[in-house]
Amino acid sequence: MNSNDLWIVFTAIAVALICALPGCFLVLRRMAMVGDAISHAVLPGIVIAYLLSGSRNTMYILPGAAAAGMLVTVLIEWLQKRLRVQSDASIGLVYTLLFAIGVILVTAFTAQTDLDQECVLYGEIAYVPFDMMSIVDGGFSAPRQLWIASGLLTVLIIVITLGYRGLYLSTFDPGYATAIGISVVFWHYILMSMVSLAAVVSFESVGAVLVVALLTGPPAIASLFAKRLPLMLLLACVFGVLACVFGYLIASFLNASISGSIAVVIGVLYAFSLVIKKIFF
Amino acid sequence: MGWISDFLLLNDPTLRVVVPGVLLLCGMSAAVGCFTFLRKKSLIGDAVSHSVLPGICIAFILNGEKNIFYFLLGAMISGLASVLIIDYLTKSRFARNDTAIALMLSVFFGLGIVLLTYIQHQGNASQAGLDSFLFGKAASLNKDDLMIFGISSLLIFLLIAFLLRGFSLVSFDDSFAMSIGFPVVWLKSLLSVLTVWSIATGIQAVGVVLMAALLIAPALAARMWTNSIIKMLLLAGIFGMLSGYSGAFVSYALPQMPTGPWIVVMASVIAFGSLLLAPRKGLFSQIIERNNNEKKILQENILKIFYHIDEKSGETQKAVLQEDLLNQRSFSNRNMRKGLRILERKNYLSNHLGAWSLTSSGRVEAKRIVRLHRLWELYLQEYLHLDPDHVHDDAEAMEHVITPEIEAQLDVLLGNPTIDPHQTQIPSKDE
Amino acid sequence: MKEVKSSSVEVHNLTVIYHRKPVLWNIDFQLPEGKLIGIMGPNGAGKSTLMKAILGLVPLNSGYAKIYDQDLKDVRSRVSYIPQRQTVDWDFPATVKDVVMMGRYQHRGLFGRITAKDKEIVDEALEQVAMQSFKNRQIAQLSGGQQQRVFLARALAQQADLYLLDEPFVGVDASTEESIVSMLRSLRDQGKTLIVVHHDLHTARDYFDWIVLLNASLIGVGPLDEIFTDEKLRTTYSGKLTVLSQVGDRLREKNFPVREK
DSSP states (O other), X not given: OOHHHHHHHHHHHHHHHHHHHHHHHHHHTTOHHHHHHHHHHXXXXXXXXXXXXXXXXXXXXHHHHHHHHHHHHHHHHHHHHHSOOXXXXXXXXXXXXXXXXXXXXXXXXXXXXXXXXXXXXXXXXXXXXXXXXXXXXXXXXEEHHHHHHHHHHHHHHHHHHHTHHHHHHHHHOHHHHHHTTOOHHHHHHHHHHHHHHHHHHHHHHHOHHHHHHHHHHHHHHHHHHOSSHHHHHHHHHHHHHHHHHHHHHHHHHHTOOHHHHHHHHHHHHHHXXXXXXXXXX | OHHHHHHHTTOSHHHHHXXXXXXXXXXXXXXXXXXXXXXXXXXXXHHHHHHHHHHHHHHHXXXXXXXXXXXXXXXXXXXXXXXXXXXXXXXXXXXXXXHHHHHHHHHHHHHHHHHHHHHHHHTOGGGTTTTHHHHOOGGGOOHHHHHHHHHHHHHHHHHHHHHHHHHHHHHHOHHHHHHTTOOHHHHHHHHHHHHHHHHHHHHHHHOTTTHHHHHHHHHHHHHHHOSOHHHHHHHHHHHHHHHHHHHHHHHHHOTTSXXXXXXXXXXXXXXXXXXXXXXXXXXXXXXXXXXXXXXXHHHHHHHHHHHHHHHHHSOSSOOEEHHHHHTOTTSOHHHHHHHHHHHHHTTSEEEETTEEEEOXXXXXXXXXXXXXXXXXXXXXXXXXXXXXXXXXXXXXXXXXXXXXXXXXXXXXXXXXXXXXXXXXXXXXXXO | OOOOSSEEEEEEEEEEEETTEEEEEEEEEEEESXXXXXXXXXXXXXXXXXXXXXXXXXXXXXXXXXXXXXXXXXXXXXXEEEOOGGGSOTTSSOBHHHHHHHHXXXXXXXXXXXXXXXXXXXXXXXXXXXXGGGTTSBGGGSOHHHHHHHXXXXXXXXXXXXXXXXXXXTTOOHHHHHHHHHHHHXXXXXXXXXXXXXXXXXXXXXXXXXXXXXXXXXXXXXXXXXXXXXXXXXXXXXXXXXXXXXXXXXXXXXXOOSSOO
């Protein structure tokens, strides 16, 4: 393994972690498909932010795309509550529309945005080492994506640690949470913004669909074994890391998409875990 | 602009394949989508459409060239596999349904991507265009494809026509269907197969990523306009074909554009349009209905005031000065003016030199309203044990929806009363 | 209306409308302190909604609820709520101890440290419901009765004065029901107030000191003997409110507001 390989694996791991942590709460709240919707919906946000700001500067892209992610949650809730559209159809309707608009924009403005249809789907994690930066001039230099992902990871860890009781109780027993004065709506939106941010940051590396694999896969595996939430969060991270390492090895061996391989490894890990669970638990 | 008329008149021989092909695909998927929609399983359709990708790639690897027949077979197998796995995970309670769907969708799709990139890097010349399955490319349809689509849509159409009763009952209430001896398991499995089948064919035009929209959007749009399942199927088919037609147009006009996103945007525009515009259930008609309700309440309340004035003064159709009316507590001046104007137009009130009075038809109407109000108050007191001084507020809005049938029931329940909780006379029904 | 000397819960002119349908109508009552009180009524009478309205979990269309003569937000720490067992997901990754510890969150806030004292209180609560030996068990592996005991322990750990229990006896075995009842009695004997949504008329007579009879509107409230009369029960359970529900349906169908303005 040379240093490029290591950077790719590290970036993949950082991305896996920022997805796994909020992903645990999504899975527990039965909102995995809302995660799917958000991860698709950030595409038009990214493209529009590119086009308006004229740069790939993360300072513009991140808020723009995260706003698109929030928009999709609000729109889905509005369709369900105001127009009484059933939940599956409202999710499906909203995200396909936003993603379609995103793909059209990408195709129409490929030259301006550096994005193309393929990168929208598989991400461009293989190119991560070619975009290095350091925080201070001449200082330690690492891939730009890795910096961003680690920054977000730090934020997420802080938010989840500080907001642990709020997130925990509003997920497990919203009625009781409200009764003791915890705002369920507030924590709902905190979670949704974490998911949106995670989706945006991961999108460039692994593409829309595979963000879903990282959001739901490791938490789903962890939930087979974990009997407490802290353990579930930890296990989800461990499985996310495993999936990245093995996924990368398979991808290099087959000379195929890295993000796709990570998703396949997640599937294999899940299948394995099911077998182990059936036999030993 | 000759190319537009070329498109519309199907002057190009490829158009004569592409346009009917896309219409068949989209119409068929939309019709099948109605059942997935009604069974609230739209997201399974989403999972299936992503899951067919590895099947297509494996078919290509095994066969070494592009062949629609093998593609369909591969797509069917991997699509059905993901349905079965999702079912198993959910039933065995290893994962919640939403997690199972999201997981299978992304894992199967990931496998598809791995295989696709693997094939691309092999440098097999005939793989070119395999990635058009991702976002769809209507222009790549050929005559063989068209024949297969023709046959399969005919088959699906016949199946739906023959089994319509079973399919609708299973979608609506499967335990009842089971209790009257319908082969529920078979019908459900058949529906799943049809769903996978229509997705496997439809991805040619729309692509695996956005195919779910073609199942969901037309069905949702159609549901807004009708309550009958047959009409819903037809409407959804038409909406689907409209979307497909626009996609084919884009494919013709802008060959570098994938067709899928355009079909989806068009289908979504139809769906959102229906959500806004459909009669009764649509957003606009709800807003209009609410406004009408407010107007109705306003008019009836003003009529009530006139009746009270008559009652107090002992005269009938007593004239009241507009200024006095404007001083009424519970109305804004603007509303009062608006209400008076409407009532005058309806010939319930007449206006002589700034003084208003009930017309004779207005008096009949006012009496009807006051009667309902007082009956309702009495009902609330007798049956809900509400204090007379609390009754008024809650009776306020409800009396406006009381139908003659409910009025008759109230009359019987209360024993044809004549006095209300405030000890005033309840006007009799006819006089 | 019955006046009560020192009231635990006071509800005044309370109306709740759910999905455009009136569920509770102008409810007015005061409940005493230190009693075991049952809220009774047929299905759909609004029993659980009344409890949620007292706790501020559903929006009120009119009126108010006060607890110990104060607004709910000022006395939250004195109130403990035990929701219906089926409303939570028992597959959740949490142990018995974790759930009971939630009872301490209110005292420690979102960020405060859990102290040794809290752990002691949790242990005591588990002891009282005889679930000490299950404390590291995952909640998914409990029986219905055990789950209900865990919920009760969580409420005990809150060390409140007023307990609101929503259908605590649904789906629990007879021995759990008995032990819950005796626990509720001993809490009452310590001067706590317990309000229980309950639907079984036969057992109600044995369990409660006070009764709230409800069917969309208040039929009666007071000591058991005064309220459990044939006549009152007949009014509650006779279902003469079909006209009301017809009108409610029409309001919804026609998109009417329930109140004007």
